Amino acid sequence: MTSSDTTAEPGETPTATRFREGPHLPALVVTLIVTVIAGLFAGTYAWAMGDPQPHDVPIGLVSTTHSPGELATELEARTGTTFVVRPYATETDAEAAIREQVVYGALVEQLNGSVRLYVSSASGASVARLLEGDAPRLEQSIGQPVTVVDAHPLAEKDPNGLVLFYVALAAVVIGFVGAIQTRVNAARLTLAGELFWDVVRSVLGGFAISFTVGPLLGVLPIPFFAVWGVLALTMLIAGATYSFWRVLIGGRWAMLPTWIVFVLISNPSSGGAVAPELLPPFYQFMGRWLPTGATVRAVRDLTYFPDDLHLEPYIVLAVWLVASVGLFVAVRLFRYGPGAPGDILHTWRSIARRRGRATDEVAAEAPAG
Template sequence: MVSNSIAVARKVVTGPNKPALIVSLLVSLFAALFVTSYSLAMGNPQPHDIPIGVVSETVTPAQLTTGLESATSTSFVVTEYATAEAAKTAIDQQQIYAALVTASGTGSGSDPSAELYVSSASGASIARIIETDATKLGQALGVTLTVTDLNPLNPTDPSGLVLFYVALASTIIGFVGAIQTRVNAGGLTLAGELGWDAGRAALVGLVVALTTGVLGFETFPFFPVWGVLAMSVFIAGAVYSFWRVAIGGRWALVPTWILFILISNPSSGGAVAPQLLPPFYEFMGRWLPTGATVSALRDLTYFPEALHPEPYIVLGAWLVASTVAFAVVRRIKFGPGRLDREVPAVPAAPAAPQSAGDAAAG
């Protein structure tokens, strides 16, 4: 019985069963990492240092901070503005998430009333926190609050998740498309690979933008959004393509999956606002492709008059770096010509020449 068990165990870890076992163990590990990463990032959002503004002659930033923190159990960073218009501009620039404007701040007398401006498009989860506790905040400050959403979300997307799903789809289809192209269209030259990567990215970006717009999920400027999505698709494919020629097609998906699925997507700020993410995810989200894509899409959709250059710089840097890295490594290891249907993990060594005796014996 024992000998049979040992024989079965040896069979499992030898021959073609060995790589199957390794893949099974890796897939199980990545399943656990997936659950852990997304649960840490989005399972229990903890708001911290949320930037808001105040326009008032009677309510100081310290009073507003105390009132908010007692009502919401959340930390805030309060900035004082001279006028309501200045505070609204800061909201539109996405410098702050909300602003309290008292009657005295607008010069309308001493009536104990105040406006609480929020921006759901900047962060639906944060706006929800502030709105939910507006009554408690008003009681703490001794004013009657009227909540106004300056940038409401599309009625078909009350949770503000569509743009995150759009970015997520572009990322996943980006590297899956690159994988399938290499598997099913072997023999492409370097120029052919880059050409099809660009064409596929443009087509996927077009289809995603059309689907989202035509079905009414979001309303946005079509051509800029198409361009952002095409960049996102291309970057994901180029990153996979780099790893494919660097370490071989057998394991190229592993680092690609780690970068995009385990780190970039949960840190993007698309499902929950950056200030609700743990510090690691909050920091990484700004500099990774999915976070930049979400930020660019949010600006184009809800803040077209206040576009920020940072997400485009980040996407541009990833686009150039991933393309150059892929092209350079590909040329060094395999040249610019056609490849076999699969890139080996290690380039095969040339066969040793046969001796005259061997040849005769053959």
């Protein structure tokens, strides 16, 4: 572009004009956005998982000598951690509550006077370590030796319980990165073609993740086909979410809201790296309703609690699937039609203009007061 091609604003120097209309302005904008996102990325994960603070940790109690309120008060005074203590009539009832993930552990007084502290590393390794660390204080509170029993230990090759988080993270990130690369390198796909390759990519990606952590490396004792289905669903949701933003606001900025939803909010709030009761309240709430958290819970149930599956994570994933794919298809049809993307059929400005003209016509046809 030559200086004769540029249009200067009033009072603007030629240098400023060249900067505004040249490639340096968008480069500056991207640099500033990346700078902010880098700080948010580091801050989000540091805030959510850097120093987890337990609060309202649910545990069970089977005792004839201590009430739930008394034990909760004593534990909070000795540990600084708040517990929600739920009474159970028998040891079997408490074990069932742990298996159903209603509580993270249970303090059980045996008939012979001994005391067991049941924990469940598979439900949340961070909470299990917390309860084990509090065992000496529990002994002081109840005046009896405490034997710690891990009712649901983690897989041998996953002692810290992080593989569930990595599996869900891989499905989410590869889901929207795959959608980006497909749209960039196969830009002339029709709507049917886009949906077809989104499904194929998700199915194959879910297979690759499940096969790698399951049969290939034996890291997790997963039920292969069920976990494959969950991860394929997660990948499809992440890809469809990006695709929706791409047709709504354009490919230049579509990555930004996708990154915010999944990487800055959904992933750290998932409960995969740190149990929800150790997260800040915002993340504890959000993790329950976002795709990564639902994926972590679904895969955890399938792997460690196959006889006590919860419906909620599947409902969350189903709602996200219908919403993300439905919105993508609706906006894609509205703007481009079912064929390959070409000239935009409709824009939001054209709708506003049509509404404005319609309003003017109605006003013009209205009889004078």
